[in-house]
Amino acid sequence: MTATRVPGPPGRPLLGSLLDLRRDPLGTYLAARHDHGDVVRFLIGPPGLRGELYLVASPEGVQQVLATESANFRKDNVFYGEVRASFGNGLLTSQDEDYVRQRRLVQPLFTRRRVDQYADAIGIETAALAARWAAAPDGVVDAADEMSRFALRTVSRILFGQDVEQAVDTVHEAFPVLGAFVRSRGFAPVRLPREWPLPGHRKALEAERSLYAVCDAIIARRAAEGVTEDREGEDLLGLLAKARDEDGNGLDATELREQVLIFLLAGHETTATSLTFALHLLGKHPEHQRLAHQEAAALLADGRRPTAADYPQLPYLTRVLKEAMRLFPAAPAVGRRAVAATVVGGVGIPAGADVLIAPYVTHRHPGHWDDPERFDPERFTPEREAGRHRYAWFPFGGGPRACIGQHFSMLESVLALAVLLREFEITAVDTEVPLGQGITLEVRGPVRLKLTRRQAG
Template identity: 70%
Template sequence: MTTVKARVPGPSGHPLIGSMLDLTRRPLRTYLAARRDYGDVVRFTAGPPGLRAEFFVVFSPEGAHQVLGSEAANFRKESAFYDELRTSVGNGLLTSQDDDYQRQRRLIQPLFTRRRVDGYVDAIALEARMLAERWKAVPDGVVDAADEMSRFALRTVSRILFGADVEAAVDVVHRSFPALGEYLLDRGFSPVRTPRNWPTPANRRGAEAQRDLYGICDRIIAERALRPDGAGGKSDDLLALLTLARGEDGERLDPDELRDQVLIFLLAGHETTATSLAFALHLLAGHPEQRHRAQEEADAVLTGREPTAADLEALPYITRVLKEAMRLYPAASVIGRRAVAESVIGGHVIPAGAQVILAPLVTHRHPDHWEQPERFDPDRFLPEREKERHRYAWYPFGGGPRACIGQHFSMLESVLALGVLLRDFDFEVIDRRVALGQGITLRVDSPMRIRLAPR
């Protein structure tokens, strides 16, 4: 029988602001230290007296299963951060709840079946080929993996969403999303938020970035509705399919809902994949034995031709490389929820109304579930070894009823693109250590340079 403990342990922090500085400046390092020092459920306080917030961070796979799976109905996407995210990028699949979420999921799920997603492989192959050709022309062979993969993933998801309109969207999104993300993070985690309509410099920057993003999406959606090759059904890009999507009773997405879904797909569909690819390249650049093994597989499968959807199954080692990169550096490195009713996690009482944080980056390095957790070892993901682990020892795509709808798309894009780059280039690491930060997703806060050599 599990003993229930009323008080959750945790750092006391500074007398005036609690753990606010540590969580602001080095959140991931703070969470790693908290698990080591206090266990699998840790209580934090942050903020000045009178505005101090309390929240609970859960590090165990069993706790993650409770929050995302077995007790998912009790843990909702409700917080100041989610309020800001909804205001900034709309009420799409990532942010919606209850009837809105169920309706959207019913309409959109058919567009993310394995068969449908496999149809996007031509766009992935085209962007991978264009990237490889551009890299061959880099004078000194030095590129920043994080910047390059961000641009590649954005172009790929934009091509899949917008088809021929990809060029119209990429520059605006590449410029505006980081500015909007910084703005909503500052607001979402600030103890005091000024009204958005106050003419502060931050509010003006946030409003401009949002206006630019909404403007380009609304323009493409409106133009597509007037074109016979778009909403008329002749185009098979994702925007056309979203426009045509119908429920059993004929329900459809209106223009605002279309824009909300497009913005969510642009955000979630490029930042997460970019993070996984960047760290996979960086890790391989610094580990010659694993890189050579991955290159042998890429050569055997992809030499002399473009990748196809069937190649995903033919590249098991490269798939394991991606999974190991996502273990060490999951794009969704923290996940937030609010407890509706009191719950017990790991023997600790979580009160009703409490903010609960999951930290996949910490769980993925939990020494009770991963031997030598800091070591890069793709063979951790051999099928027989995966079966031995708790389902939530590795959960870069979340889990439960709100698991990421784009999981197969992300793996297809990442594995095939990495295969093409391994086939065409050798890599050498320059910036062996990189600084991590926490944005909407895991962020690289220092150069991540690698040196390329065409093979």
């Protein structure tokens, strides 16, 4: 197929589309796909420093970037460089031999059998959350804040076991600061050196130091205690410390910290986002909430904590979660950089170009989703999923770098939703939620829910 010039918005004479992308990136992506098609070129920055960004919106193009030509689209862009600088070179950001080695070391810790053992930690934190909600003085909670804290405590308990309390407050305070810093630098046309003593730089550096310090302290104490051979029931940090490659080599203290930081980032912000919007949407759609409640209440009628074996018995709740992740994907846009010139969707993308794939856009593609803004969990029946393009829905990415924690995120979210819907009827107070884009999808306002305690039986 012959490549043609990629269409796109002209932007402003001085800064191109930079201000639009900083002010409302998600709306700008959607408008560009609507106006210009499935491959769109944005001009960004002032003349002389102007860059180009190519948005690929079709499932076929996404598959090309993530899977069939994944070697040509690398994590060499500015945004991943900023994430790497703040959070380290863990599984999310590493490449080439580093990534292959890390994936081989970590993969055995995320098998279904191993992840299913984390259900007890999920149950402990969900029970504590439900008890706190029952005591909410006015019966109103902010789902975004509550789910962020819940998901952070859950992944911290799985990572650190009994050391959960030592880590959670520091992480809760530091992550938003570093996320905002990464976002601002990722969209900046000029990035000043991080070591310059500017107010924002100092604040981010202090957050980074406190985050590193708490992780390093836990890792050092574990190393001083030594390790045992009993791997059953051990927290994830202990398992990471014991992991060895085929040459018998493991992760050193710095590598351990970098993996822990990436797991904390990816394992709590993404799940928190999915849970927030699943609850928000159910609070707006009582007919769907009624069906989800009936399923959860029937399965957990005796008031027990759910187990991993309950997860397959909650198909409607799983469909609700998947539909929430379609409308509000935790990673709304993902960047790559093209190594060599290529053709996507019949148009040319040059070597060295920044390329963006956006689940937020592709999940609304009118060629693959009827009435795409409507909340409809029945889109995810097995029959309808089987008839859909593999990359029409990809909240966990795809190809050789698909998210290693997909099963964990789904398990945690579905089990937590089951308990909360068994215990509470939920009504959305805020029917519209302003959004932004950072490392993950950002909520720019409250997501309040009115809780009504359900009567037993």
